[in-house]
Amino acid sequence: MKRKITLKQIAKELDVSISTVSKALSNSKEISEDTTQKIQAFAKLYHYKPNNIALSLKNRKTKTIGILIPEIVHHFFSTVIRGIERVANRRGYNVIVGLSNESFTKEIINMEMLANGSIDGFILSISKETLLKQDYHHFNATINQGMPIVMFDRVVNEVDCDKVIVDDFNGAVKAVKKLVENECKNIALITTMDYVSVGRLRTQGYLEALQNSGIVADSNLILKIDDSLDVENNLEVLETEIAHFFKSNPNIDGVFAVNELYAVSAMKVARKLGFKIPDDMQFIGFTDGVLSKHATPSLTTVSQHGQKIGEQSANLLIDRLEAEDAETEQYFTNNEKKRDFIKMVIETEIIERESTK
Amino acid sequence: MKRKITLKQIAKELDVSISTVSKALSNSKEISEDTTQKIQAFAKLYHYKPNNIALSLKNRKTKTIGILIPEIVHHFFSTVIRGIERVANRRGYNVIVGLSNESFTKEIINMEMLANGSIDGFILSISKETLLKQDYHHFNATINQGMPIVMFDRVVNEVDCDKVIVDDFNGAVKAVKKLVENECKNIALITTMDYVSVGRLRTQGYLEALQNSGIVADSNLILKIDDSLDVENNLEVLETEIAHFFKSNPNIDGVFAVNELYAVSAMKVARKLGFKIPDDMQFIGFTDGVLSKHATPSLTTVSQHGQKIGEQSANLLIDRLEAEDAETEQYFTNNEKKRDFIKMVIETEIIERESTK
Numbered sequence: 001m002k003r004k005i006t007l008k009q010i011a012k013e014l015d016v017s018i019s020t021v022s023k024a025l026s027n028s029k030e031i032s033e034d035t036t037q038k039i040q041a042f043a044k045l046y047h048y049k050p051n052n053i054a055l056s057l058k059n060r061k062t063k064t065i066g067i068l069i070p071e072i073v074h075h076f077f078s079t080v081i082r083g084i085e086r087v088a089n090r091r092g093y094n095v096i097v098g099l100s101n102e103s104f105t106k107e108i109i110n111m112e113m114l115a116n117g118s119i120d121g122f123i124l125s126i127s128k129e130t131l132l133k134q135d136y137h138h139f140n141a142t143i144n145q146g147m148p149i150v151m152f153d154r155v156v157n158e159v160d161c162d163k164v165i166v167d168d169f170n171g172a173v174k175a176v177k178k179l180v181e182n183e184c185k186n187i188a189l190i191t192t193m194d195y196v197s198v199g200r201l202r203t204q205g206y207l208e209a210l211q212n213s214g215i216v217a218d219s220n221l222i223l224k225i226d227d228s229l230d231v232e233n234n235l236e237v238l239e240t241e242i243a244h245f246f247k248s249n250p251n252i253d254g255v256f257a258v259n260e261l262y263a264v265s266a267m268k269v270a271r272k273l274g275f276k277i278p279d280d281m282q283f284i285g286f287t288d289g290v291l292s293k294h295a296t297p298s299l300t301t302v303s304q305h306g307q308k309i310g311e312q313s314a315n316l317l318i319d320r321l322e323a324e325d326a327e328t329e330q331y332f333t334n335n336e337k338k339r340d341f342i343k344m345v346i347e348t349e350i351i352e353r354e355s356t357k
Numbered sequence: 358m359k360r361k362i363t364l365k366q367i368a369k370e371l372d373v374s375i376s377t378v379s380k381a382l383s384n385s386k387e388i389s390e391d392t393t394q395k396i397q398a399f400a401k402l403y404h405y406k407p408n409n410i411a412l413s414l415k416n417r418k419t420k421t422i423g424i425l426i427p428e429i430v431h432h433f434f435s436t437v438i439r440g441i442e443r444v445a446n447r448r449g450y451n452v453i454v455g456l457s458n459e460s461f462t463k464e465i466i467n468m469e470m471l472a473n474g475s476i477d478g479f480i481l482s483i484s485k486e487t488l489l490k491q492d493y494h495h496f497n498a499t500i501n502q503g504m505p506i507v508m509f510d511r512v513v514n515e516v517d518c519d520k521v522i523v524d525d526f527n528g529a530v531k532a533v534k535k536l537v538e539n540e541c542k543n544i545a546l547i548t549t550m551d552y553v554s555v556g557r558l559r560t561q562g563y564l565e566a567l568q569n570s571g572i573v574a575d576s577n578l579i580l581k582i583d584d585s586l587d588v589e590n591n592l593e594v595l596e597t598e599i600a601h602f603f604k605s606n607p608n609i610d611g612v613f614a615v616n617e618l619y620a621v622s623a624m625k626v627a628r629k630l631g632f633k634i635p636d637d638m639q640f641i642g643f644t645d646g647v648l649s650k651h652a653t654p655s656l657t658t659v660s661q662h663g664q665k666i667g668e669q670s671a672n673l674l675i676d677r678l679e680a681e682d683a684e685t686e687q688y689f690t691n692n693e694k695k696r697d698f699i700k701m702v703i704e705t706e707i708i709e710r711e712s713t714k
Contacts, residue, residue, distance in 0.1 A: 008420075062470075063365075064470060072429070072435050072438050072439065072454075073432070073435040073436060073438075073439055074435075075430070078429050078430040078431075078435070079430060081429050081430075081456075082429065082430055085456065085458065089458075094463075094466060094467065094470060095456065096453060096454070096455055096467075096470065096471070097429075097453070097454035097455070097456070098453055098454070099438075099442065099452065099454070101442065101446075106451075109451060110451065110453075113419075113421060113451060113453065113475070114453070116475075118470070118473075118475055235650070264651050265651075268651075268653070271653075290647065290648055291647055291648070291651055293592070294621050294622075294625075294648055294651075294652065295651065295653070296625070296628075296652070296653035
């Protein structure tokens with residue numbers, strides 16, 4: 001069994017980027033005809049084959065699902081993987097995990113490696129760099145070659161596939177509404193400068209909930225943290241920023257934070273400044289991770305149901321794979337037999353703990 | 358490219374376990390001659406090939422490292438993966454992650470899948486079930502077929518390979534010594550009933566440190582938590598047990614816990630019972646995860662340096678892979694040229710925070 005040449009090797013030999021090779025092989029119009037011809041000729045010479053192997057016949061199924069996530073040290077992604085695994089194991093599938101490390105190129109390399117006969121389909125969440133570049137050709141090429149993809153959490157309209165998303169907007173609305181009902185008058189938002197849609201949607205939910213309650217949003221009460229800062233290792237910087245924010249706005253009596261690290265850090269700062277929680281200040285975070293549960297006081301939070309997201313994603317993918325099997329067996333080949341793509345929205349839920357009244 | 362038959366398929370066809378197939382194919386004496394012959398004949402008929410493809414020639418290298426870990430929702434394993442990735446990326450390798458879910462059979466299936474031409478070598482930590490069964494034939498078979506393995510954290514003497522371990526014993530000794538120096542007179546241990554060597558070594562370290570300080574160990578001061586209990590989702594049970602333990606032993610003034618969840622839960626219980634930390638009771642945990650950092654008070658802990666473990670493991674594996682390349686190039690084939698296996702011990706370190714004086 002001779003291993004085929006990889007995208008990376010072609011890119012190196014021809015001194016172009018991996019992304020260029022990837023685009024040329026999928027006939028993207030972004031690449032000049034000359035370059036496309038050169039790359040395709042080289043690929044042909046070295047027997048490069050796109051990823052449509054192992055899919056046409058049922059007995060070539062690998063019964064393995066490829067998961068591709070942006071990072072591993074992240075409670076949300078871990079719980080999604082746990083959910084995928086649970087369903088996959090029950091339905092006779094194995095899983096394998098690739099990591100993009102938020103890099104566009106690593107995402108392409110990992111997809112190529114996994115699609116190379118190792119897996120039947122992908123469950124993935126898009127890397128930040130890919131979202132910034134808005135370049136999704138590798139997803140579309142994979143789908144066109146016959147390998148199904150289910151996207152979760154970080155999804156885009158530009159790719160036609162099954163999607164499972166968290167209702168970030170309504171989660172934020174619920175959280176802020178709860179603070180309003182608990183008689184908070186000056187509700188602060190601690191958020192990111194993120195271009196990832198998640199942070200933006202949560203911010204929009206905050207603004208919407210205030211408006212619905214007849215409260216005029218005050219831009220002084222919105223703290224945007226630079227998320228290129230590695231806060232995990234720069235907690236002091238984060239805490240200093242929050243302390244400054246609280247001191248400049250002593251009227252704050254409610255805080256909604258778009259992730260649990262910001263929420264827990266803000267509670268710590270508030271306590272140090274002498275505020276009583278929840279009497280003087282109430283807090284709600286987003287993501288129900290270990291920090292929320294074990295914080296002092298424990299944190300009221302918007303749960304994203306990561307495990308459920310994983311379970312639904314796995315069911316969508318396996319349903320589609322097995323529908324394809326059934327078609328093959330019955331000699332149905334027209335695409336119209338396939339079901340339309342589904343966008344599943346997982347409702348969030350407020351988990352009440354000690355940080356709210 | 359025809360996909361070869363898998364262990365799982367052979368097992369299903371012949372109605373035997375995956376482990377039996379795996380053992381028969383590696384000529385284990387545990388399997389009867391009849392069964393071995395039957396399985397080997399079947400495997401041959403369907404062109405089953407063991408995992409020694411892609412290793413003999415340099416241009417068949419995949420430049421990918423397979424990581425196999427027991428579970429993903431675990432800060433320690435995540436940080437190890439981060440360390441492996443960091444070195445792998447720097448040295449031009451990609452990583453792919455398989456999960457055994459603490460299951461012996463899943464460990465075998467994942468190893469077969471990954472070793473099937475996708476990777477150059479393994480970095481792995483053994484599943485609990487495998488440790489209980491003490492059955493390591495799949496590791497030895499993989500190594501014998503020419504694919505190198507580096508084991509970390511959960512390792513065994515029965516497999517000859519490079520290993521990277523945490524100095525659990527001395528980590529525990531240091532922690533308890535610190536409590537003694539801080540004038541604790543009645544030091545409790547909160548540990549698991551674990552057969553995984555890690556828990557045992559930390560318990561031994563506790564006993565050793567007491568003895569060195571001339572303190573007679575009191576079995577009433579040792580609380581063993583049933584680790585088959587899913588404590589993440591049964592925090593109340595854990596807290597009730599600890600509360601009972603503290604009430605029965607009101608003289609406890611220092612606590613060493615073998616993981617951070619036990620330590621943080623114990624602090625919570627102690628505070629609820631009215632103890633002041635660190636004035637009345639001091640606490641040291643093991644593993645420097647997010648909980649330790651964000652607990653109130655923050656937790657003094659024994660850091661295992663997960664990232665460093667990952668980095669060293671990746672360096673050991675890549676060094677060995679590249680030494681093999683060099684040998685191939687220079688037409689040296691005798692095994693004596695290879696370096697001996699290395700067992701690297703990563704020293705632990707006490708990170709002092711607010712839970713000790």
